[in-house]
Amino acid sequence: MIATELHPAVKPVAFLLGTWRGEGQGQYPTIEPFRYREEIRFSHNGKPFLIYTQRTEAIDTGQPMHGEAGYLRLVGEGRVEFVIAQPIGFAEISLGRVDGQRVDVECASVGRTPTAKRVSSISRSLWLDGDTLRYELKMGMEGVPLARHLVANLQRAD
Numbered sequence: 001m002i003a004t005e006l007h008p009a010v011k012p013v014a015f016l017l018g019t020w021r022g023e024g025q026g027q028y029p030t031i032e033p034f035r036y037r038e039e040i041r042f043s044h045n046g047k048p049f050l051i052y053t054q055r056t057e058a059i060d061t062g063q064p065m066h067g068e069a070g071y072l073r074l075v076g077e078g079r080v081e082f083v084i085a086q087p088i089g090f091a092e093i094s095l096g097r098v099d100g101q102r103v104d105v106e107c108a109s110v111g112r113t114p115t116a117k118r119v120s121s122i123s124r125s126l127w128l129d130g131d132t133l134r135y136e137l138k139m140g141m142e143g144v145p146l147a148r149h150l151v152a153n154l155q156r157a158d
């Protein structure tokens, strides 16, 4: 395989590259709190974006839970565009910034399949804290203002 050079535009988010494993906690005003195990992978192919995949499973049984995949596009002057597809029927387009070792995005739109739940907004923050990758995800639904759904801590696995 040919070694691919990192695209210069992607350097501000190079700290995300690799495979990360850890655990998260979920909550929302309408549900019981829960915990999960998670693997996140950011890779690149020499183009001005990172390739993102995420999968989660139940801590006790190992049963698959949520997963998602997409692209983190670097579009200049620290601006990022995050495009994410979710199996629960959402296509998320989120816009924001990278600042040091932190990425904050807010959704510009959430496309929903006809049977998906009525999610109206998503906001995500990911940041490196020492060797730990942390993130927080909030979501709003029709009838529920933006509220925390997930927090997680992950360590680099490779």
Ligand code: HEM
Residues within 6 Å of the ligand: 026, 028, 030, 031, 032, 034, 036, 056, 057, 065, 066, 067, 086, 088, 090, 117, 118, 119, 122, 137, 139, 141, 149, 150
């Ligand atoms: C952006 C990512 C995510 C979105 C948009 C999302 C969306 C939702 C929605 C809309 C609900 C239903 C709330 C209600 O009916 O009032 C929900 C519930 C739930 N979510 Fe998430 N979720 C996401 C990520 C995750 C992840 C990563 C996990 C776990 C690994 C997870 C686990 C759960 C669980 C266990 C529930 C409660 C049971 C259920 O309704 O299925 N979610 N989520």
